[in-house]
Amino acid sequence: MTTLNIPARYYRVYTDSDVPCDEQNFRFVEKTLSIPAEQAAIVLVDVWSTHYIDSWLNRATEITQQKIVPLLESARSAGVTIIHAPSPRVVESHHPENMPPEQEPAPAPPQQWPPTEFRGLYRPNEFGRTPEPRLKEAHERYLTELKISDLSKPLPNEPIIATGEQLHQTLSERKILHVFYAGFATNWCVINRDYGLIATNQKGYNVVLLRDATTGVEFHDSVDQLTATEIAIREIETKYAWSALTTDFIQAGQNT
Numbered sequence: 001m002t003t004l005n006i007p008a009r010y011y012r013v014y015t016d017s018d019v020p021c022d023e024q025n026f027r028f029v030e031k032t033l034s035i036p037a038e039q040a041a042i043v044l045v046d047v048w049s050t051h052y053i054d055s056w057l058n059r060a061t062e063i064t065q066q067k068i069v070p071l072l073e074s075a076r077s078a079g080v081t082i083i084h085a086p087s088p089r090v091v092e093s094h095h096p097e098n099m100p101p102e103q104e105p106a107p108a109p110p111q112q113w114p115p116t117e118f119r120g121l122y123r124p125n126e127f128g129r130t131p132e133p134r135l136k137e138a139h140e141r142y143l144t145e146l147k148i149s150d151l152s153k154p155l156p157n158e159p160i161i162a163t164g165e166q167l168h169q170t171l172s173e174r175k176i177l178h179v180f181y182a183g184f185a186t187n188w189c190v191i192n193r194d195y196g197l198i199a200t201n202q203k204g205y206n207v208v209l210l211r212d213a214t215t216g217v218e219f220h221d222s223v224d225q226l227t228a229t230e231i232a233i234r235e236i237e238t239k240y241a242w243s244a245l246t247t248d249f250i251q252a253g254q255n256t
Helices: 054-078 088-094 133-145 164-173 197-202 227-239 246-254
Strands: 003-012 027-036 040-045 081-085 178-184 206-215 242-244
Touching: 003 227, 003 246, 027 178, 027 206, 040 054, 040 164, 054 081, 054 178, 054 206, 054 246, 081 164, 164 197, 178 197, 197 206, 206 227, 206 246, 227 242, 242 246
Parallel strands: 040 081, 040 178, 178 206, 206 242
Antiparallel strands: 003 027, 003 242
């Protein structure tokens, strides 16, 4: 059995009993995780061919080329399972055979509250946001261009999933306990999808974020320093997962 010895870390918001429990005393905890390759999987979240945010797409494409491509080569050689999770929209459009069977919709409650006409960020009343002119353009771009990036094409034997339940079923069938995450965006889909790392952590798996194989969607006053990405990674390291570097993962594979 191939074992990957990977340096990892989490962020500790506690202190030892003899150290004042103040924020300036918080630190990372570092440990080498010895993970059997056959019990490990890499989940690629939304590694897409396009996006409506051009600056973000440029950054994500660079990360895919420089980090995710060599990561996949190493993981495949080591016998680690690769699972592609590109969003239900992409699976339905380009890989429909991997969509889960349709289920009967749950019965609606006797009375929906809030009322249907009140719901949504762009609700048509004084509490709604102003409709965005680029929403229609983005939607059309996704309909015509969105797919898994050619840089990370699934191999014929690699699972493609659209839902968290499919991910859980795949991991269960393959007896996988350790789930590495790479992909996009750190502060959107990587954490919030039903196949994202928070949901996987809550199911009891050991979760590891490959922190140099992801990037978040930034704000106008954070994009220069990638502050939103760093905060998302720190939040993950604090509450939900270990983190590690792709370079260490690749090195671990070479040392087996």
